[in-house]
Amino acid sequence: MTVFSQKISRRYFMCGSAVTLAGAADAMARRTTSGTAQTAPLAEVIVEAAQLKPLETVIVARDGKLLVERGYGEHSVTTPTNIKSASKAIISALIGIAIDRDMLQGVDQRIAPILRRDLPREADTRLEDITIGNLLSMQAGLRRTSGPNYGRWIASPNWVRAVLVA
Numbered sequence: 194m195t196v197f198s199q200k201i202s203r204r205y206f207m208c209g210s211a212v213t214l215a216g217a218a219d220a221m222a223r224r225t226t227s228g229t230a231q232t233a234p235l236a237e238v239i240v241e242a243a244q245l246k247p248l249e250t251v252i253v254a255r256d257g258k259l260l261v262e263r264g265y266g267e268h269s270v271t272t273p274t275n276i277k278s279a280s281k282a283i284i285s286a287l288i289g290i291a292i293d294r295d296m297l298q299g300v301d302q303r304i305a306p307i308l309r310r311d312l313p314r315e316a317d318t319r320l321e322d323i324t325i326g327n328l329l330s331m332q333a334g335l336r337r338t339s340g341p342n343y344g345r346w347i348a349s350p351n352w353v354r355a356v357l358v359a
Contacts, residue, residue: 239263249274277339285329300326311353320357 249268262270291297327333349355
């Protein structure tokens with residue numbers, strides 16, 4: 194097996210596991226016995242998830258109710274962890290919810306009016322053209338926030354402004 198196919202397999206497995214967790218949470222919330230949700234399907238998935246070595250924690254909630262939480266290895270559900278690229282999927286889902294609830298107009302909406310108070314004083318005029326869709330697809334033309342640039346913006350008191358500085 195090539196390195197490339199190992200990465201795809203791992204990603205496929207992790208994505209499949211996330212879908213399984215979501216499906217289990219949905220099934221658990223729908224199936225009730227005397228008004229009490231049955232936890233067996235979700236509990237089994239949480240135990241099996243321990244096989245995902247990079248997995249640190251799992252927290253599943255539905256309609257504001259915590260269904261299950263678990264830390265793996267030496268990780269705890271009460272200790273912050275750096276989720277890095279996983280945040281893209283979470284942000285995309287939250288943007289979709291905000292659009293559905295008419296809190297945002299859509300992916301073609303420009304970000305400058307939304308983030309006006311966080312724009313740098315002498316902002317690059319091209320910031321006016323960046324859309325929510327550009328950010329979601331990582332095509333905004335902003336400089337990298339990873340690698341050698343990671344510490345600078347993370348240490349900033351205003352992450353948005355630090356990222357938007359040309």
